[in-house]
Amino acid sequence: MLRSLARAVASIAVAGLLFASSALAVGRPAAAALDPFTGYLMAHFTGESATGEQIYLAHSKDGLTWRDLNNGQPVLLSTLGTRGVRDPALVRSPAGDRYWIVATDLRIASGTSWSDAVNRGSTSLVVWESRDLVNWSAPWLINVAGGISGAGNAWAPEAIWNPQTGDYVLYWATNSPRDGVTKNRIWYVRTADFRTFTAPQVYIDRPGTQAIIDTQIVEAPNSVGGYRYYRASADGHIPIEASNSVLGTWTSLGNLSHLGISNGTGGGNVVEGPMWMQFNGRNEWALWLDQFATGRGYLPITSTNLGSVQNFQHRSGYQLGVNRKRHGSILNLTAAEESRVLGRWGATAPTQRLQSYNFPDRYVRHVDYDVRIDANVSPAQDAQFRVVPGLAANSGYVSFESVNHPGHYLRHYAYDFVLAANDGSATFAADATFRPVAGLADSGWTSFQSYNFPDRYLRHYGYLLKLDPISDATGRADATFRLTS
Incomplete structure (x- = not known):
């Protein structure tokens, strides 16, 4: 040419x-x-x-x-x-x-x-x-x-x-x-x-x-x-x-x-x-x-x-x-x-589940790429994640990678949660990164603070996962989870 x-x-x-x-x-x-x-x-x-x-x-x-x-x-x-x-x-x-x-x-x-x-x-x-x-x-x-x-x-x-x-x-x-x-x-x-x-x-x-x-x-x-x-x-x-x-x-x-x-x-x-x-x-x-x-x-x-x-x-x-x-x-x-x-x-992240504090028979899972808490999850892999170093900051932060959809992570989008493929962008990495802190309802459990919206936490509302500020006892319970095998 x-x-x-x-x-x-x-x-x-x-x-x-x-x-x-x-x-x-x-x-x-x-x-x-x-x-x-x-x-x-x-x-x-x-x-x-x-x-x-x-x-x-x-x-x-x-x-x-x-x-x-x-x-x-x-x-x-x-x-x-x-x-x-x-x-x-x-x-x-x-x-x-x-x-x-x-x-x-x-x-x-x-x-x-x-x-x-x-x-x-x-x-x-x-x-x-x-x-x-x-x-x-x-x-x-x-x-x-x-x-x-x-x-x-x-x-x-x-x-x-x-x-x-x-x-x-x-x-x-x-x-x-x-x-x-x-x-x-x-x-x-x-x-x-x-x-x-x-x-x-x-x-x-x-x-x-x-x-x-x-x-x-x-x-x-x-x-x-x-x-x-x-x-x-x-x-x-x-x-x-x-x-x-x-x-x-x-x-x-x-x-x-x-x-x-x-x-x-x-x-x-x-x-x-x-x-x-x-x-x-x-x-x-x-x-x-x-x-x-x-x-x-x-x-x-x-x-x-x-x-x-x-x-x-x-x-x-x-x-x-x-x-x-x-x-x-x-x-x-x-x-x-x-x-x-x-x-x-080099580390191999174990497979884990996120158990709800106030609905202990329910676990965080994805379904049609939406994210919620459910009991009796089937297939079981829908509720299994690898907790890996945070995509946006790997010291003190984590990200949740799907076991049955490798390369897909829990991320918030307009304060709602979805399971999405990592597109390599800085925005995706920030939306998919969280800081584990002492459980807001029970210090023996864990809550997950947003990396890019640190005044908000991962919580369920109507069984759907949201990213919200927490201001009352119900919110603290909804935002508290346990990592379990």
């Missing part, structure tokens, strides 16, 4: 600002080495279910046995673009003081067809930023493929720090016409802050009509295998390439057909979404491959020398947890990072 002169001038101005900031980045002293790594964090999505195309996290101590975090529920939800995200990439700054998640803006579960997604889909990526891996900014969109003529999508982003330029190379797949051929190619921009970026350039273009997607690069310390960087992609096969420079010349090392693995062209076990991981404390790498064709999830192949594809071998004895892991990325964690992540999302 042709761009106006004004837009071109604006793009040049943005690029100039970016390179000014990049020049400053190059001039900084080299960052100190990170502390030793003690664990692993995987970011992923789970599939095309109602909440599957969001950000999920899993943790591992050995790199092979994984446990779902946050009770297996998403930790971040996209509220922008298509309101869904896939293929998340975890990025750490060289100094280890800033983190980003960059993901595909795509939600097939909304009814989008694959044809529309690849030909008329979003050309933007979704980005979150954090200083500590647990407190994340609101998401924003970056239209990285907007400058590509005829771009139909922007898929499977990844980013790697490039010491030669002092900024990040952000790369992804876009389907667009070029030299008479419309197909997915890998494009890249340079960015220092994941907000401003250079004009997109072709990074990998296979000959003829062969498309390529899902590229991911890993850096090999001490150039084990003879190269500093290795990349895997999906182009019909799973090719492995090597280079000593992120933006330099890459050498083909072959593919994984000798292991009976391909991306379709070679048959056998058809996979996609290659995901690199170095084992902590040793020169051994895992390349995780998503067995999307059979729905069996990720499998690892491992190598102690990436210089030849013949060094890869199948690895057994791995466990991926309950959630299905779809195309993501893995970050090696320091002890401090691991402690923060597990402190925020």
